[in-house]
Amino acid sequence: MTDSTVTINEITKSYGTTTIIAPTSVTVEEGEFVCLLGPSGCGKSTILSMVAGLSFPSTGSVSAGDEVITGPGADRGMVFQNHALLPWMTARGNIEFGLKSARPEYSSSERRTIATQWLEKVNLSHAAERRPARLSGGMQQRVGLARAFAIDPSILLLDEPFGALDALTRRQLQLQLLQVWEASRRTVVMVTHDVEEAILLADRVLVMAPSPDSTVIADIRIDIPRPRMEDEQGEHAGRKAELRQQLLDLLQH
Incomplete structure (x- = not known):
C-alpha cells in the first residue's frame, strides 16, 4: 500500500471576493481516523472534496x-x-x-469475487441481487461503504455518510465501519456535525470555525480507548463528558 498520509498545506478557498476557507494546514497520519467537525457551511465538505480530487484550493496544496x-x-x-x-x-x-472504474486491471471474475466478499463483510449477501430501490437507507449506505472499501483505497473519505439515517441504523453502521476500519487500518477523513459521532469514531477531531474565513481552530485527540460504548457510568464516562463539553464549547464560540 502506498503512503496514505494526507497533508493539507496552507490551503484557501475563495469564491469571488469571499474567502470561504482561510489559510489552513493539517496533517492526517497514515492509519489515523480523523473527523472534521463544524457548523454547516464552514467548508468541511469542501476540504474533503479537495482530498478526493473533486475540487481544488484557491491557494496552497493537498x-x-x-x-x-x-x-x-x-x-x-x-x-x-x-x-x-x-x-x-x-x-x-x-x-x-x-x-471496473478504479481497478481496470481486475478481470470480471476477480471483480465478482471481491464484490461478494465485501457484501459478506457488511452483512448484505442476501441482498446482492437487489437494486437500490429495494434496499433500505441503511442497506444502501452499507453498499456504498462496501464499494469504497472494495477498491482497496489507502485513504477513505466519508462525507456525513450516516447523517440521513435514523439513530439505531446510524449506530449500527458506525460500529460496522469501526470493525472494518480496525481490520484494515486505512487512513480515514470523515466530515460530521455530530459531536457524539466524532467522539465514538475518531482518533482526532479537527474543529472548524464558521465561514467566511473558516479554518481549523482546534485539534482534539480523543484519548478514550476503544471500544467506546454509550455507557455514561463506565470507567471513561468522566473523560467522555469533558471531551463532549470541550467540543460543544468550541462549536458554540
Whole structure:
C-alpha cells in the first residue's frame, strides 16, 4: 500500500471576493481516523472534496503521501451522504462497477469475487441481487461503504455518510465501519456535525470555525480507548463528558 498520509498545506478557498476557507494546514497520519467537525457551511465538505480530487484550493496544496492531488485516484475511496448508487444496477453490480472504474486491471471474475466478499463483510449477501430501490437507507449506505472499501483505497473519505439515517441504523453502521476500519487500518477523513459521532469514531477531531474565513481552530485527540460504548457510568464516562463539553464549547464560540 502506498503512503496514505494526507497533508493539507496552507490551503484557501475563495469564491469571488469571499474567502470561504482561510489559510489552513493539517496533517492526517497514515492509519489515523480523523473527523472534521463544524457548523454547516464552514467548508468541511469542501476540504474533503479537495482530498478526493473533486475540487481544488484557491491557494496552497493537498497531498496524498508525496504526491500533490490533481484529481481523483484509486488510492482514495469516497462515501457520500447520498449513497450515489446507480439505480439500474444491483448491489453487487454497483460494487463491481466501482471496481471496473478504479481497478481496470481486475478481470470480471476477480471483480465478482471481491464484490461478494465485501457484501459478506457488511452483512448484505442476501441482498446482492437487489437494486437500490429495494434496499433500505441503511442497506444502501452499507453498499456504498462496501464499494469504497472494495477498491482497496489507502485513504477513505466519508462525507456525513450516516447523517440521513435514523439513530439505531446510524449506530449500527458506525460500529460496522469501526470493525472494518480496525481490520484494515486505512487512513480515514470523515466530515460530521455530530459531536457524539466524532467522539465514538475518531482518533482526532479537527474543529472548524464558521465561514467566511473558516479554518481549523482546534485539534482534539480523543484519548478514550476503544471500544467506546454509550455507557455514561463506565470507567471513561468522566473523560467522555469533558471531551463532549470541550467540543460543544468550541462549536458554540
